[in-house]
Amino acid sequence: MPLTAPLRGVVPPVCTPLDAQGDIDTGSLARLVEHLLDGGVHGLFALGSTSEVAYLTDEQRGAVLETVVNVVDGRVPVLAGVIDTTTPRVLDHARAAARLGADALVATAPFYTRTHPRETAAHFRRVRDRVDLPLFAYDLPVSVHSKLSPALVLDLAADGTLAGVKDSSGDEGSLRRLLVALGGREGRAAGPVPAFSVLTGSELTVDAALLAGADGVVPGLGNVDPAGYVRLHDAARAGDWSRAAAEQERLAALFAMVDAGPEDEMGRSSSALGAFKAALRLLGVIDHGDTAFPQIPLSASSVAAVDARLRAAGLTPVR
Amino acid sequence: MPLTAPLRGVVPPVCTPLDAQGDIDTGSLARLVEHLLDGGVHGLFALGSTSEVAYLTDEQRGAVLETVVNVVDGRVPVLAGVIDTTTPRVLDHARAAARLGADALVATAPFYTRTHPRETAAHFRRVRDRVDLPLFAYDLPVSVHSKLSPALVLDLAADGTLAGVKDSSGDEGSLRRLLVALGGREGRAAGPVPAFSVLTGSELTVDAALLAGADGVVPGLGNVDPAGYVRLHDAARAGDWSRAAAEQERLAALFAMVDAGPEDEMGRSSSALGAFKAALRLLGVIDHGDTAFPQIPLSASSVAAVDARLRAAGLTPVR
Amino acid sequence: MPLTAPLRGVVPPVCTPLDAQGDIDTGSLARLVEHLLDGGVHGLFALGSTSEVAYLTDEQRGAVLETVVNVVDGRVPVLAGVIDTTTPRVLDHARAAARLGADALVATAPFYTRTHPRETAAHFRRVRDRVDLPLFAYDLPVSVHSKLSPALVLDLAADGTLAGVKDSSGDEGSLRRLLVALGGREGRAAGPVPAFSVLTGSELTVDAALLAGADGVVPGLGNVDPAGYVRLHDAARAGDWSRAAAEQERLAALFAMVDAGPEDEMGRSSSALGAFKAALRLLGVIDHGDTAFPQIPLSASSVAAVDARLRAAGLTPVR
């Protein structure tokens, strides 16, 4: 399904269910997609960081995207992450995603290399130029160790390179400056790039981002509680900010599951992604909570902590 | 004037006017204090980063605080920054601030040293123990290169060490998690530490912080437009989030003055503080726009950019 | 050619000549390999950072390694970089490298992800376990944003996971501590892991590393002047530290070519790799100085600066 311009709403980054051997569990993935669509989401983002894209082989990436596209079957747009170190490698992923039916691409700045903003701009321009799909910039300094400046994003929006940005930088001040430059909450339609979509990747400040004029949200926690984020989004669209903030608070308390795994025992990716998957297994959506190697699995007591967070947030584990 | 508990409202960090010799311009400082009080602010924070505290000698720090306390004369509470590398040096500043009549102290974590969170906790506890004034933690990773975790802040709130926190970390997700742990926007009074005050130091996300339940704001830009921040605060308190966000947008556009000085020519402190002071001079509040050595002064064209930002925000330069 | 244990000597990371279309120039690559072997090097490292591995598609990586292995034809061992974000993706590269005849593998810690040292250890263990080739750890914080601690390296050496480490961390104090723990310059043979190889990746401190007991060096600048690094190595092996240091100084002056491209115009990868390739073209070794997209090419004046560095170091451009 083609994207609206701008793309708006709740667009969760879809977790990738794995079995104990590390293989894609396509049955669970299909059920997860239905769970998200049942929750009322407005799009899906496959092969993002929350999808453990950095741990998936090219073959696995293909299997994931094929499954998501087939299950969605045009009901919402499917964005595909094309995550790799630099342009030539990203282009290989982008061509594969186009073949498999993605509706849009999501790319980060180059990483591993030491890259100048001018080179980052050329990178996005070439990806857009070579593969004919709308392109979103994925601003993720925690992974790529550079920040996309509002000025760079604006340039790439203005010349048609970017259809939008997914801002996972955690820098809400910078996000605000970008939104103001685009015309502000009331002035976007009359602004320089009306079709440009600004999405926040932060699970914890969605009410704030929507109040500031963001178009939508790409919440990892949205795998666990898509309906909650849709309610938050709907309240914001209705101008009921108290209700939006109350929903956000409930989700912020639920989000604390990302600390289920102790910091001295495992990486933060393992803890957060392990918690999301444990929650999805407890809720009966997927069959296994396994994360990709070499991530360390959550212990039973960590899973119990996830269970407690679910119950406190009004979600009911079925196993 | 003693603080309310929790302290609420707009508490600008007061700029320190200097003359061309780098001496404190106490006349201008007195006028700036009146300008802020006229704007309706609820407290003043002297000797913070925006006050160029890191550039002031101990003697100058004393002169600044004495002037502010005398001019305020009990109309609002005066918080005093006690910024130095470690506890013994902070205590010297804290004792001086107490002598000069400060109503509360604001201290950062130790810096320059490589300090463990347990040591940071001991630091705040000793400052509170040795000087009998309410103590605020100043979370400012850009200067001290460590972040105060919500867990640490909660511990220090719970045991009575901290009266509040000024969060200038720019990490709004962390701020949200702290506020939720304190009981959330509706549940603070019934939460674990009802008197604890959470203030944001970010100029750009005040509407969001207040929506999340923060008690107030410490905006550097509030020197230039205190009435704007007070209107934003009042709108938020009244639950008129559209008006709050609109005011925030106007202030975000005004805030862009901090980039008046080119990045390849001067430090970001010089550019931001130089812009605030240039604006105050253009508005007729202070006599000189000079910043402390070794900050590089704004060029005439940079000052012209500040002038343009003022006019665009509806503020009228008088020179 | 199988590796000695420990691997010793000069093992340059081979540049990857490209034509103006960004395709592998295998003819130039073959000449570069002969240039290095003529210089007397003791091994070659293909598909490292200096090879622009992060910019090469999988197909290009295969073409590079195949060319290098074929041209070398067993004269020296060929190490192959298997650079990717995490274990499953690294394993795909490792299997390809084994098929193409690499004599050893070189892998970094996971990147893009937030990984715990325990996970990094599991990563190296699985790569070694699944592909039967000696494995070197590539310590490159500037790219992967984590540092391999001496303790971790020692563990992985002791259990047979690692055949060696290429230390490009720039942390010479840490390198010294590792060497001392391995038995020191005289005590390595009687130390805990006599066959373990310690290679420095720093072009500028090779004399120091060899004095401290390192086994060899992997110098990017060794593409340009392999004979110089071999002379430096030979002087050190002969205990003639004055001669070693003098050669190092000449090479340090030559190394300044990495700053040929201005910092405000291009990334540091572009400048350094562009300079090495410009030098190789000027010396008549390769046909084109092009670097991979999106790196910005050196200007004519930057190439002239490279030319001047070559002449000052006693190397004679032929074009």
Next chain:
Amino acid sequence: MPLTAPLRGVVPPVCTPLDAQGDIDTGSLARLVEHLLDGGVHGLFALGSTSEVAYLTDEQRGAVLETVVNVVDGRVPVLAGVIDTTTPRVLDHARAAARLGADALVATAPFYTRTHPRETAAHFRRVRDRVDLPLFAYDLPVSVHSKLSPALVLDLAADGTLAGVKDSSGDEGSLRRLLVALGGREGRAAGPVPAFSVLTGSELTVDAALLAGADGVVPGLGNVDPAGYVRLHDAARAGDWSRAAAEQERLAALFAMVDAGPEDEMGRSSSALGAFKAALRLLGVIDHGDTAFPQIPLSASSVAAVDARLRAAGLTPVR
């Protein structure tokens, strides 16, 4: 005693003995100074990071410097750290140091603030201009979070601002580039600034730095074993690099005491400085091992680890 130009040799940063109340133990400090002079050192650096300068009040700083200057009584030059956030505050310390008889000053770049290299240059120039003592730049990114580039240091050397640099950056490649730019190991006298002194602050790479042409070393560990560093220095001056490296290895093993305190229990400052002081107490040089508040004290088992390191290095505890 006036400095030679360049200053050469072993110049330990003198620890500051404290009693259990955190007061300066001047008796122990006097004995420590004699211990260092007995070891044959060529100068002393008071009020550096190893002196816990960041934890000392202005009054304590004065007491320390006065004691050191009086005890030394002209036998070697005394350098005084003037560590504070910015120029105006540094100048206050510099004037105090001059009054107390320091022979030279040692200043870092500004910290806490966000400072441009042009501002850092102005900072050093003004300190030199306003206080008539030779000035050393202290390059300490771990504390001040900026690095002095070789180009900046060269500029400040060339115009007479700096008498030397203490490089504690750990960036030995940068140090090498600076030394080569100054003329190299044989060419310093004929280089652009013959009197400029380059001192390394790294305990672990002194042989390497001297091989590269550095003039001396400022080793924190030199408090514990000054004679060892003097032997290392003498061997290097005699061109006996094997002996220098062997001494360096012994000192590197001894240096491991800095990890005596567990990372999850205390800051790295506490562990390293606590170990040096514990060692000095065990060796009978000072009376107490206490470090300044809020540093966490070493446990008995950590002190036992220090004891073991001393014995392994051939030093004999007397208590």
